Amino acid sequence: MTRVIDLRSDTVTRPSEGMRQAMAAAEVGDDVFGDDPTVIELERRAAGLSGKAAALFLPSGTMANLVAVMSHTRPGDEILLGDQSHIFQYELGGAARLAGTMTRTLTNFDDGSLDPDQVLAAARTENLHSPGSTLLCLENTHNRCGGAAVSKKATDSLAEAAHSRGLSVHLDGARIFNAAAALGVSAAALAENCDSVSFCLSKGLGCPVGSVLCGSPEFISIARRNRKMLGGGMRQAGILAAAGIYAIDRNLQRLAADHENARLLADGLRELGPFRPNTPQTNIVVADVVAGRLNDWLAAFEREGILAVAFGPQRMRLVTHLDVARADIDEALSRIQRMIGAVPV
DSSP states (O other), X not given: OOOOEEOSOGGGOOOOHHHHHHHHTOOOOOGGGTOOHHHHHHHHHHHHHHTOSEEEEESOHHHHHHHHHHHHOOTTOEEEEETTOHHHHHSTTHHHHXXXXXXXXXXXXXXXXXXXXXXXXXXXXXXXXSOOEEEEEEESSBGGGTSBOOOHHHHHHXXXXXXXXXXXXXXXXXXXXXXXXXXXSOHHHHTTTOSEEEEESSSTXXXXXXXXXXXXXXXXHHHHHHHHHTTOOOSSTXXXXXXXXXXXXXXXXXXXXXXXXXXXXXXXXXXXXXEEEOOOSSSEEEEXXXXXXXXXXXXXXXXXTEEOEEEETTEEEEEOOTTOOHHHHHHHHHHHHHHTTTSOO
């Protein structure tokens, strides 16, 4: 049987045997009562890594972002965010439906950043006729911008603009450790001037579930209540938190290998002809299909045991991760080369 090379996302990783053992051995309590020791330890470590004073363990990145929005705003407030941001594109309008906020989009640059002048121009003061803008949401790495690692300088400039107009800043740092590895700076430095930051354990770090939201103790106290309201209070969650601790100890240092594999994959696709890939900074390859139909290529990929996802009308996304080795990249490119000529163009 052909081995499947799954490049749909870095969320498809399966816990290693060592991670499973750590989960099985985890000391647990009741996290809603605040006495699960493994969750407490994960939150302590996450706060330290992010440079914040406190942290909160949540089931998913989508919930972490929603809790952040709810905790920074009141219903009727306006939030500013990129038109290509995950919160706007992929979170089912939760900021509007559940947090009760208006979303005002600004144009994302190709590098995932925004224009600080646009932030200044868009921010509104609450008055009789208009809602107040109270929150700016940023993203790093930026998924729809090809996994772009947004520089500290760009983030700091945007945070300064937002703060000057009285807005708080939340950083959707689902893959912030990929950004840190690509830029050669710490995650804490990238999030330094943001009021809150979330990151996923279930992407590059290889955990089966979970995200962490970090901020001030006062902010996390509010976030804990909002998590409970959304049904995100998990009881003996130390079983899951143990996977996060294991990943922090072992999987942070290997992210650069995923980035190198992504570059090799992009280079190989570029040489094959029908594809025009980005030059990835991190672990996300976005490739335009310039010959043939996207759906035909994705179907051919699947027949050859390669899984990718559509990322636009003629665009696909392929993501490297800890379950994909260098040899898998070579094998995937070999299989794709065999398809050339078999897929109608």
